[in-house]
Amino acid sequence: MKKICFLILIPFTMYSQNVVQETEFLLDKKKYEQAEVIIEDHLLENPSDPKSIELLGDAYAYQSKWDEAIEQYKKLVALSPDNAEFHYKYGGAMGMKALEVNKVTALFMIDDVEDAFLQAITLDKNHINARWALVEYYVQLPGIIGGSVSKSLQYANELEAISKVDGYLAKGYIYEYDDEPELAEKYYKMAIETGGSLTCYEKLTAFYEKQKQPEHAIQNMEASQKKHHRNALHYQIGKVAAEYNVQLDKGEACLQIYLKNHSAEDGVPKAWAHYRLAQIYKYQNNKDLALDHIDQAISELPKIKVFKEEKSLILKL
Structure with a gap:
């Protein structure tokens, strides 16, 4: 009788494990x-x-x-x-x-x-x-x-x-929220010096963007790229260049590298890189290239409203 009960329990236990694993998988996939x-x-x-x-x-x-x-x-x-x-x-x-x-x-x-x-x-x-x-x-x-x-x-x-890194990041966050940017920058930099993780660099980059300091943001992302070699950072550099109309040649080069080396792991669809390139070429008054890239963006993601708005702006050049 004990053997029978044990055999009955095996598939039930396996079923429970499968449900848990499937749920964890779905949560991981959002x-x-x-x-x-x-x-x-x-x-x-x-x-x-x-x-x-x-x-x-x-x-x-x-x-x-x-x-x-x-x-x-x-x-x-x-x-x-x-x-x-x-x-x-x-x-x-x-x-x-x-x-x-x-x-x-x-x-x-x-x-x-x-x-x-x-x-x-x-x-x-x-x-x-x-x-x-x-x-x-x-x-x-x-x-x-x-x-x-x-x-x-x-x-x-x-x-x-x-954890010194967590402590420094927490203080950077607090001082940023409390509108003390010099102290926030200080602690974010200390986190980078101590830990140097991708997260540390991302926190400082986000801080610079909120402070409307695109040059510093790009410089920080370049330092992160040298250390972590992430293709996604090429897109981020191009994005900041396009958003703030700064270092356009560097932004263009980074976006081209991003497109060339793109994979699913990079997170951001290629359409957005085309959109940023279109912005850059618009600033440079290169209407043909701007239209080419915005059309590629729209072709890949036709429902994105800002792509169509950008095309309207380019057509006015």
């Missing part, structure tokens, strides 16, 4: 609604499976269905109160909900949000994401209901003690 349907059905038969509950919560969270996500993560915390990640996700969903509701409602949620993140930190002394969440939460929360740069800096300092 097919959140499909993932939600599959894992919801699975949970009807396995209502207490922590992994399935977590995946359903994740599917909801990716779709900004915060009430539903909170419900699932709350179940996880009840099932596994010693799991730091579950407390972190629960706090994160509540925090995102608090940012969307009115100030009075948010005021009553603040303590629960902070408690969840602090519990994650207590359970896992090196939990980086929970500290990042506290940094972002207190920066974005209006001061009248508890937002505080000083509180954000407190958690940024804790991050720095665990």
Whole structure:
């Protein structure tokens, strides 16, 4: 009898594993609604499976269905109160909900949000994401209901003690948000010097673009390209050149390289590179080349409104 029961359990276990793997695959591919349907059905038969509950919560969270996500993560915390990640996700969903509701409602949620993140930190002394969440939460929360740069800096300092790069990036983020660009730039540069990851370079580039400093942004992306050798950076350089009408020859060369070496991993469709080239040629009063590239862009992605608007501008040259 025991053998029969064991044999019955094998396909059921394999089925459960397959459902979990399929859901994870769909979430990775950003097919959140499909993932939600599959894992919801699975949970009807396995209502207490922590992994399935977590995946359903994740599917909801990716779709900004915060009430539903909170419900699932709350179940996880009840099932596994010693799991730091579950407390972190629960706090994160509540925090995102608090940012969307009115100030009075948010005021009553603040303590629960902070408690969840602090519990994650207590359970896992090196939990980086929970500290990042506290940094972002207190920066974005209006001061009248508890937002505080000083509180954000407190958690940024804790991050720095665990990971200097994360600490520097957090401080760059805080000072950028607090309109202190010199300090923001300083810490983003320190993150690059210490870690040098693609993310570090991207944060500084984004900062320069927000500060309307395209020359600095291009210089930073070139430094990143030398280190990381990513074709996607060729597009980004061309994009900034086209948007700000600067270093057009460099922008043109980078976009041509991007098109020549393009692959699905680069992320941005070739049509957008053609669009940026059309902008550059328009600035150079080269109507024929501008039309050629904007037509290629429209041919590849005919529903993009800005492509057609750009063509109208080129035709007026």
